[in-house]
Amino acid sequence: MGAKILQCVPNFSEGRDPGFLNELEVVLQQFPVKVLDLSMDADHNRADCTFLGEPDAVEACAFAVTSRAVELIDMRRHTGAHPRMGAVDVVPFVPIRGLTMDETVEIARAFGNEFADKNGIPVFFYEEACTSEARRNLADVRRGEYEGMAEKLRAPNWTVDAGPQAFNEQSGVTAVGARMPLIAFNVNLQTDDVEVAKNIATAVRHAGGGLRYVKAMGLGLEDEGIVQVSMNLVNYQGTPIPRALELVRAEAARYGVSVKECELVGMVPLEALQEVASYYLQIPDFDMTQVIEYHLLPD
């Protein structure tokens, strides 16, 4: 278990210009990191990037790729369905192997300071890297979005964690964090009634009295004539995927609605599948060491 593996998943406010991804790719190729995902969504007008490797390489690559995005994006022209407050909207660092959360927080804050100072962008630290509990939750940090940030930065309790206190009109504000691997899991329901999805989202999410490590929202997928409960599982050890899915299923039954299919967006750690096998196959002590390939992973 020698090698330390860190992951970084920056989100950018550009989801419509394919040339943008090409520009990011040019930067990513200059670093010894493994790029797992680089994709964009036109409705959200947002791009996601996932890469991992040794901590030093990941930190250097994160700085280069986010600084390039700052040059390319002008927030004054940005519209899209996804909440956002900056060109480089969020930069979470995620410990995958051999790193503690404390070490990850230290890396995130070092990155945040360098990014803020060199680009002149206000930065807030969030999740495990937060400097106060009021900034732990990204939704609280981002509330008001890009359009409300100039005012938010004048509020006494929103002193920046790094960079200038003054709003940056072109680039907005960036949130830099450290967190557990996040699982984006969507449940599509056999109904066109968006109220059903919204009610279920409220019931299953932590904020609504539901599962501690679940964030959820209900939305309509107009093209398909169905609705979706879109969830973020922020700690798959505390709230495993099967528990979230089966609670959605149970709440959907209240409306006589069944699950059409699910989507896993992006990546999951192998350990998250351990719970899937253990729950559904009813193997109480199932263990990833029973997977052949586990023994071929680097030490």
Added chain:
Amino acid sequence: MGAKILQCVPNFSEGRDPGFLNELEVVLQQFPVKVLDLSMDADHNRADCTFLGEPDAVEACAFAVTSRAVELIDMRRHTGAHPRMGAVDVVPFVPIRGLTMDETVEIARAFGNEFADKNGIPVFFYEEACTSEARRNLADVRRGEYEGMAEKLRAPNWTVDAGPQAFNEQSGVTAVGARMPLIAFNVNLQTDDVEVAKNIATAVRHAGGGLRYVKAMGLGLEDEGIVQVSMNLVNYQGTPIPRALELVRAEAARYGVSVKECELVGMVPLEALQEVASYYLQIPDFDMTQVIEYHLLPD
């Protein structure tokens, strides 16, 4: 995807003397292979060993460890619950990565010839390494067990594939094969009626009109007061784990019996878990490239 990875899973007719496993361990340590499992079962009076690595190393190690077992085991004194015909009962080779089944068959037959000639033991090739369809199924090859082998070897259609035609009283007969990774999956049922387990086993297995790649038997677990459908899934791509489990569950419902828990014995390839996640999480296009660690496997 450069490295070729071969697995070998020899089964030995000794499950009661802990010193036996120590002897095998001494041999295994002399080769650059990864030992995934080395265990024995007293009721079955049988030991299992699973190791993997580059094909040349695995073949050499298989020869050394099986030859040592031949020295240590005398079949004239062997009794046990599990069907068996030799000291080194079966030696299956399994392609894990970068090897075709044809290449694996070639390795199995080369090993079988060397093992048979140097130890003076009759060998039959089975499964994908078989030389005729009548020898594909291990149960057909082993029928009569150790006690019936002297007679079987005199039958015209049981000319050996390697080694002497004469019965070896001390070591019996060995089956050498090539096959897909085999998944040993047991379903424990909330009843003490062994007929229920036997009926379900008949219904789900290929021989009884059930699933093509499932072998199954029903047995009582007297200590626990329950029964078990013990399955071998011989091609997890053709018959995935969820299909086998859910068919057992559906047949158990016929008797008002529910599934208490399941057991996965030994190892599974990562790809087998892909189907588990895809089926139960209702993700039609789930893919192991969505697992972070997949990207850290050796090229």
